[in-house]
Amino acid sequence: MYAHPMNNAPTLNEFDVEAIRNDFSILKQENDLPLIYLDSAATSQTPDCVIEAMDGYYRTYNSNIHRGIYRISEEATAKYEEARQRIGRLINARRSSQIVFTRNTTESINLVAYSWGSANLREGDEILVTVMEHHSNLLPWQLLSQRTGAKVRFIEITDEGVLQLDGLERLLTDRTKLIAMTHVSNVLGTINPVQQLAAAAHAVGAKVLIDGAQSVPHFDVDVQGLDCDFLAFSGHKMCGPTGIGVLYGKSDLLEEMPPFLGGGSMIRSVQRESSTYADVPAKFEAGTPAIAEAIGLAAAVDYLNKVGLEAIFVHEHELLEYAHQKLSEIEGITIYGPKPRQKTGAITFNLEGIHPHDIAGILDTVGVAVRAGHHCAQPLMQKFGVIATVRASFYLYNKLEEIDSLSEGLLKAQRILTRRRR
Amino acid sequence: MNIYEEDILDHYESPSNYGTLENPDISYEEDNPLCGDQIRMDLKVEDGVITDLRFCGHGCTISQAAASMLTEEIKGQRLDEVKRLSKDDILEMLGIPLGPVRLKCGLLALKVLKAGAYGLKGWPGEEDEETK
Numbered sequence: 001m002y003a004h005p006m007n008n009a010p011t012l013n014e015f016d017v018e019a020i021r022n023d024f025s026i027l028k029q030e031n032d033l034p035l036i037y038l039d040s041a042a043t044s045q046t047p048d049c050v051i052e053a054m055d056g057y058y059r060t061y062n063s064n065i066h067r068g069i070y071r072i073s074e075e076a077t078a079k080y081e082e083a084r085q086r087i088g089r090l091i092n093a094r095r096s097s098q099i100v101f102t103r104n105t106t107e108s109i110n111l112v113a114y115s116w117g118s119a120n121l122r123e124g125d126e127i128l129v130t131v132m133e134h135h136s137n138l139l140p141w142q143l144l145s146q147r148t149g150a151k152v153r154f155i156e157i158t159d160e161g162v163l164q165l166d167g168l169e170r171l172l173t174d175r176t177k178l179i180a181m182t183h184v185s186n187v188l189g190t191i192n193p194v195q196q197l198a199a200a201a202h203a204v205g206a207k208v209l210i211d212g213a214q215s216v217p218h219f220d221v222d223v224q225g226l227d228c229d230f231l232a233f234s235g236h237k238m239c240g241p242t243g244i245g246v247l248y249g250k251s252d253l254l255e256e257m258p259p260f261l262g263g264g265s266m267i268r269s270v271q272r273e274s275s276t277y278a279d280v281p282a283k284f285e286a287g288t289p290a291i292a293e294a295i296g297l298a299a300a301v302d303y304l305n306k307v308g309l310e311a312i313f314v315h316e317h318e319l320l321e322y323a324h325q326k327l328s329e330i331e332g333i334t335i336y337g338p339k340p341r342q343k344t345g346a347i348t349f350n351l352e353g354i355h356p357h358d359i360a361g362i363l364d365t366v367g368v369a370v371r372a373g374h375h376c377a378q379p380l381m382q383k384f385g386v387i388a389t390v391r392a393s394f395y396l397y398n399k400l401e402e403i404d405s406l407s408e409g410l411l412k413a414q415r416i417l418t419r420r421r422r
Numbered sequence: 423m424n425i426y427e428e429d430i431l432d433h434y435e436s437p438s439n440y441g442t443l444e445n446p447d448i449s450y451e452e453d454n455p456l457c458g459d460q461i462r463m464d465l466k467v468e469d470g471v472i473t474d475l476r477f478c479g480h481g482c483t484i485s486q487a488a489a490s491m492l493t494e495e496i497k498g499q500r501l502d503e504v505k506r507l508s509k510d511d512i513l514e515m516l517g518i519p520l521g522p523v524r525l526k527c528g529l530l531a532l533k534v535l536k537a538g539a540y541g542l543k544g545w546p547g548e549e550d551e552e553t554k
Contacts, residue, residue, distance in 0.1 A: 355457075355459075355480075355481060355482035355483070356457070356482075357457055357459075357481075357482035357484070357524070357527060358426075358482045358483050361426070361482070361483075361484075361524065362426065365424065365426075372457070373456065373457055374457075374458065387457070387458030388457055388458055416426050416431070417426075417431075417434075417483070
């Protein structure tokens, strides 16, 4: 059975949100309006310790890694590889060589689709995804389908916004070669039972890729516990910088996969006509990588560990419960997705008769930053019969008063716009 | 300067030239893939002059108000004069500055008009300029 991350969580009184906010310069800016940042599911804010770690690289040991025979290059190489270690430990990878640095979740998934997918899938095979995937975990499989003739099939969701697992045996057959699914919906916040699905997939011989972009930042994700074959996530949604992402893969799979991008660093030896490749993870890291960003991401991992992912999860849940309660009081609101208990820090909604862009525009006039649009999840929007929604998402630095501001901003939007038209 | 100025809200609440035409000479419809806003423009053109026009669609205040203002502006104008209308003309009609995302909302009606009248498919103001 799927273990809810709230089990074994510490009590909230250890969590000092003001002390945490103090770690983020951006939240201390003095402007006309406060920055009420409720868009962490798009990108999280960066604590000063992460900025300082990257600054330290550029100011004191900026150099290319791996082949420099001099002091600062050796230091940069050591820090880059140490970052891999710390990130591997965060997700309980067995070896640091299972951690491939990429640009972001999207690139990690594309790497698997191009390398593993092109080598292993053919016509008649099936890839199973869910209706709640971000486009980054759908388009790579559509493209793979066009290249190979393999078919993409969908696990539907209920009206409540959780996976429809009745009848899964009709979808998951010996034709299924891969389940590619999100751990947490970027729109609804729904936490999916990925461990249960991974076991079901393995029972029919399918591999499992988990999109962890919205889970790794928010709770403990254990690749060995989940028994996933691949896990993809991004640095910038977990207090790290942009431009760095991670692909975890099981060693035997990574070793047999052909390279993705060709170039420097990924070779063993090069002849005019052909070459042999480096061992993993170097095989998948052609060219100079994002060195400062890898070091920055490791600093972010240290920061999240220091605060404690369990404590962060509990804090987000308090915000989420309050947001559900507060927003439910607003007349004409539709909240999409399951109850707070089944999800993590995001609430997605619409106000009757008001376009989501206008809601976000009016919230901006009171300093509240939210996202409005299709959230790169158009099949999910189609399922709910809407073109767009508004999403407020929370992280460790958000506080209850900010949800009051959100709620007041929504009432302001209704005052300005509801009496108008339609 | 506020996006939700009374003038814009008035156009949103009671848009001018809202609806469709029977047997239009030009009819074109498009949406903004970023937010799903949609606008259709119907035009009657006689001797090169826009004699009547209607717009319809759905979307945010900015996209709908800009469409309403644009139809007021061009009714009775020569069709070839419309080609010269630019991003800045729309911003002047709206009377507010717009960020890059909301700018697309504001320009959708002009984009639809130019695509329908001239087959110009790009976003106004985003013509591929040479770097200097």
